[in-house]
Amino acid sequence: EVQLVQSGAEVKKPGESVKISCKGTGYSFPTFWIGWVRQMPGRGLEWMGVIYPRNSDARYSPSFQGQVTFSVDQSISTSYLQWSTLKSSDTAIYYCARLGYDILTGYPRGFDLWGRGTLVTVSS
Amino acid sequence: DIQLTQSPSFLSASVGDRVTITCRASQGITNYLAWYQQKPGEAPNLLIYTASTLQNGVPSRFTGSGSGTEFTLTISSLQPEDFATYYCQQLKSYPYTFGPGTKLDI
Secondary structure, three states: OOEEEEOOOEEEOOOOOEEEEEEEEOOOHHHOOEEEEEEOOOOOEEEEEEEEOOOOEEEEOOOOEOOEEEEEEHHHOEEEEEEOOOOHHHOEEEEEEEEEEOOOOOOEEEEEEEOOOEEEEEOO | OOOEEEEOOEEEOOOOOOEEEEEEEOOOOOOOEEEEEEOOOOOOEEEEEOOOEEOOOOOOOEEEEEEOOEEEEEEOOOOHHHOOEEEEEEOOOOOOOEOOOEEEEO
8 A cells, every 4th residue: 555654643742852753665665755744733734854765865855854864774764853852832733645656757756655644742 | 035925815605606815915926826725623635726727626616827926716606615814925036925815715
């Protein structure tokens, strides 16, 4: 089955670190960019950035540059999002999503496959 | 960064109504625009890409149009399952920003 399977909810204290995962199955994982999207409680979608599994090329939104790190382990078709120092304002649902593209032109089409989201709660 | 605005922010409608949501970009994005639907407690779902192409499996009552800086999503005859929040996203340049969303209520 074509899907993205995300890791379970995390509860952390401010200042702690965390790494959440997103495993792709049923498709050629190396050839699609994986994106990360934040949704704070009751709020809209925020584009955090994308990473290309084949070579780990990553593009970050300026709003998240330096605050988070994307990584990939191609051998297990998994992408990661990590924080070294969490803040209470990082409390949110984090989605991973596959960036579809036009096969002929390579142009991006949008996130055509989504994980179910990982809730990260940061509270003292 | 390219900014997106959506109007209206909230929309009340009834089953069978025709509704239109507008998305405007701060600069021209040709047709690099996608529309998503998100229901409470669920991940977003891609409806339309390249401004007007229907994603596989999406009902034909959803149509997208526009180019440049102004885009619309139209639902021709609202069904109960269409009450949700709708987001546009530009894919012209990084960061691929989302619009603030339009909540469609009964």
